[in-house]
Amino acid sequence: MNNAPIGIFDSGLGGLTVARSIIDQLPGESVIYIGDTANSPYGTKPVGTVKTLALNVMDKLVERGVKMVVVACNTASATAVFDARQRYEEQGIPVLEVISPAVHRAVSATHNGKIGVIATTTTIETGTYQRALNAYQQMQVTAKACPAFVDFVERGITSGPELIAVAREYLEPVKAAGVDTLVLGCTHYPLLAGVISYVMGPEVTLVSSAEETAHDVYRSLVENDWLNENDTTGQKPRYEFLATGDTESFRGLARRFLGPEVANVGQV
Amino acid sequence: MNNAPIGIFDSGLGGLTVARSIIDQLPGESVIYIGDTANSPYGTKPVGTVKTLALNVMDKLVERGVKMVVVACNTASATAVFDARQRYEEQGIPVLEVISPAVHRAVSATHNGKIGVIATTTTIETGTYQRALNAYQQMQVTAKACPAFVDFVERGITSGPELIAVAREYLEPVKAAGVDTLVLGCTHYPLLAGVISYVMGPEVTLVSSAEETAHDVYRSLVENDWLNENDTTGQKPRYEFLATGDTESFRGLARRFLGPEVANVGQV
Numbered sequence: 001m002n003n004a005p006i007g008i009f010d011s012g013l014g015g016l017t018v019a020r021s022i023i024d025q026l027p028g029e030s031v032i033y034i035g036d037t038a039n040s041p042y043g044t045k046p047v048g049t050v051k052t053l054a055l056n057v058m059d060k061l062v063e064r065g066v067k068m069v070v071v072a073c074n075t076a077s078a079t080a081v082f083d084a085r086q087r088y089e090e091q092g093i094p095v096l097e098v099i100s101p102a103v104h105r106a107v108s109a110t111h112n113g114k115i116g117v118i119a120t121t122t123t124i125e126t127g128t129y130q131r132a133l134n135a136y137q138q139m140q141v142t143a144k145a146c147p148a149f150v151d152f153v154e155r156g157i158t159s160g161p162e163l164i165a166v167a168r169e170y171l172e173p174v175k176a177a178g179v180d181t182l183v184l185g186c187t188h189y190p191l192l193a194g195v196i197s198y199v200m201g202p203e204v205t206l207v208s209s210a211e212e213t214a215h216d217v218y219r220s221l222v223e224n225d226w227l228n229e230n231d232t233t234g235q236k237p238r239y240e241f242l243a244t245g246d247t248e249s250f251r252g253l254a255r256r257f258l259g260p261e262v263a264n265v266g267q268v
Numbered sequence: 269m270n271n272a273p274i275g276i277f278d279s280g281l282g283g284l285t286v287a288r289s290i291i292d293q294l295p296g297e298s299v300i301y302i303g304d305t306a307n308s309p310y311g312t313k314p315v316g317t318v319k320t321l322a323l324n325v326m327d328k329l330v331e332r333g334v335k336m337v338v339v340a341c342n343t344a345s346a347t348a349v350f351d352a353r354q355r356y357e358e359q360g361i362p363v364l365e366v367i368s369p370a371v372h373r374a375v376s377a378t379h380n381g382k383i384g385v386i387a388t389t390t391t392i393e394t395g396t397y398q399r400a401l402n403a404y405q406q407m408q409v410t411a412k413a414c415p416a417f418v419d420f421v422e423r424g425i426t427s428g429p430e431l432i433a434v435a436r437e438y439l440e441p442v443k444a445a446g447v448d449t450l451v452l453g454c455t456h457y458p459l460l461a462g463v464i465s466y467v468m469g470p471e472v473t474l475v476s477s478a479e480e481t482a483h484d485v486y487r488s489l490v491e492n493d494w495l496n497e498n499d500t501t502g503q504k505p506r507y508e509f510l511a512t513g514d515t516e517s518f519r520g521l522a523r524r525f526l527g528p529e530v531a532n533v534g535q536v
Contacts, residue, residue: 025462027426108448108471111379158295159486159495193479194293194486202483203376205473211461215470218427218462227427 007066015072043122275334283340311390387453
């Protein structure tokens, strides 16, 4: 079990920021990543459809013998994790997700109890972050959808006057609410941390679900005594990147998100 | 000036975590990185020697036409920045460093005013972080040198029982002091954030100088209107990695720190 890969899944590319944080923190672990690009984006689909699609992809990871499933997708984290846990945890495979690690960190980080959340339109509309944050007393949550951000990231634009103007407009109500902590509730957004920090100002704490989820994975592997023995023997880990849709466009963008580990992208 | 590269310098490899954060946040910017590996580590040398060495390397960056110098080295940030600013800012070249961004973030982040700092022995002994943090009222600072951490990172070991035992021993007094915020005061340590977060517990905020320095660079470029126009025209940035010592060993480790951008390492 220890040397089995970690399974990571997203509707598309965004989850690669989570994969990268995991690979950074745990360079001895093998990873299988599936981007369900044939059905991306999940955000515009009915909840029942997302559940079916997400469980279908997670089944593929479990068939490949992963020791853990990481749902690196906000929409799937908001909709399919309960079912996934019922399905896989009885086989001894834990299911981790991206929302609760970020929520815990934000609640620890805030001084004034005013927390912002930015995400895609669908993630904001499901209200998952807002409910999770409101489960803590005395939190005042300001949520804002930033629909154009993903497109900027995928075009490789992370600065310049156009993006800064868009970011100013999106973030204006969040700033006006006086938040001291801002959750980046979309796995694409860590790549915009520069512009977001610039617009929000240096006093605001940014919480990246990618990094917090990686800490969660680390903790879970240590506590289960499931660390890959590669990490002490010096054997090379294996990285496998799979897409359900077109692999060529996935590969091009994936190298930008993650780096050289994306040598090839297979079809699943 | 806009399309000139950003110059980044460290005594060795650690500064590559800073370079990576800058490249992530500003993928349109060109970068020249020099690792003064022939004279590494700086930490054990007298202050006057470090100043001379550091200014010598920064001169090489300035000769190559950089628009900004980032001192991605804690020892040099603690000793050579004052002189570097005198020397280069009159030529219109700003000098940024890694200590003050991390200190500002830590002071913003703490709730209980108890902040930990971990770094190499020399950085702790210079007391630079402690003084910078104590410049803010009501901060109680616990500093701890973690001399073996760099070696673990350079051997690629970021988990396993040996490292966890060492981390527990180093971090025990920092935990005992009840800090709620911990500054990773060495540019190697972001690669150990998993084990450090595991040992400290999820409630403790980790502050990475790499990421905070990248935000500082972003802010400075936007405010000076110095962003590379590549970022909007889609032209490819150039990355140049140079070492004063052996380039082969630098290249091997550098790819682990930074990724595919380290295609080749030149001699300087």
